[in-house]
Amino acid sequence: NTQRDDFEKIHTDKSLIDLFDVMILREDYEKSKPNPDAYLAAAAKLKLPAEQIIVLEDSPRGIRAAKSAGMRVIGICNPAFRSLNISKADFQIKRLNELPALIRQISSGQSFKVSD
Numbered sequence: 001n002t003q004r005d006d007f008e009k010i011h012t013d014k015s016l017i018d019l020f021d022v023m024i025l026r027e028d029y030e031k032s033k034p035n036p037d038a039y040l041a042a043a044a045k046l047k048l049p050a051e052q053i054i055v056l057e058d059s060p061r062g063i064r065a066a067k068s069a070g071m072r073v074i075g076i077c078n079p080a081f082r083s084l085n086i087s088k089a090d091f092q093i094k095r096l097n098e099l100p101a102l103i104r105q106i107s108s109g110q111s112f113k114v115s116d
Contacts (some may be wrong), residue, residue, distance in 0.1 A: 002026060022046055034061040036069035036070065043069065056099070063089050074102065 002010075002109055003026045017023065029037035043050050050070035057063045058078040063086060063101040066073045075089025076096065091102060 033059075033065040034068070036065045039066050039069035039071055043071075052101070057087070057089065058084065060085055060088065072106075074099070 004060060007023075007025055016038060024038055024042045024045065026032070028045075029041040031037045038100045039053070039055060040050070045051055046053070051072075054064075054073045055066035055071050055073045056076060057066055057073055058076050058081070063073050063075055067088065073089040073091070075086030075092045076099075077086060077092070078084060091106070093099060
């Protein structure tokens with residue numbers, strides 16, 4: 001839900017931006033989360049069907065938006081907002097360093113353990 005001007009001010013180090021194939025900012029879609037517009041805009045820009053996309057989210061509104069868009073969701077516990085309920089996500093992790101192993105497991109169809 002970040003607007004383009006704010007995003008550019010925050011991300012003056014463009015090396016992070018180079019890691020992403022697409023960026024969807026607030027001006028790129030009509031309705032904000034929990035409406036799925038942002039995720040549907042990303043899928044369209046990526047030219048991928050929703051069921052092939054895995055979203056990383058830290059808020060219930062974002063999780064609901066991604067699920068409404070037909071995408072699988074990895075919920076990550078945000079230490080600044082521990083009280084936010086991410087239980088509706090398909091998978092949950094506590095730390096970003098858990099993400100690569102979970103993505104590999106999901107991609108390979110292996111069973112996985114959701115962190116407590």
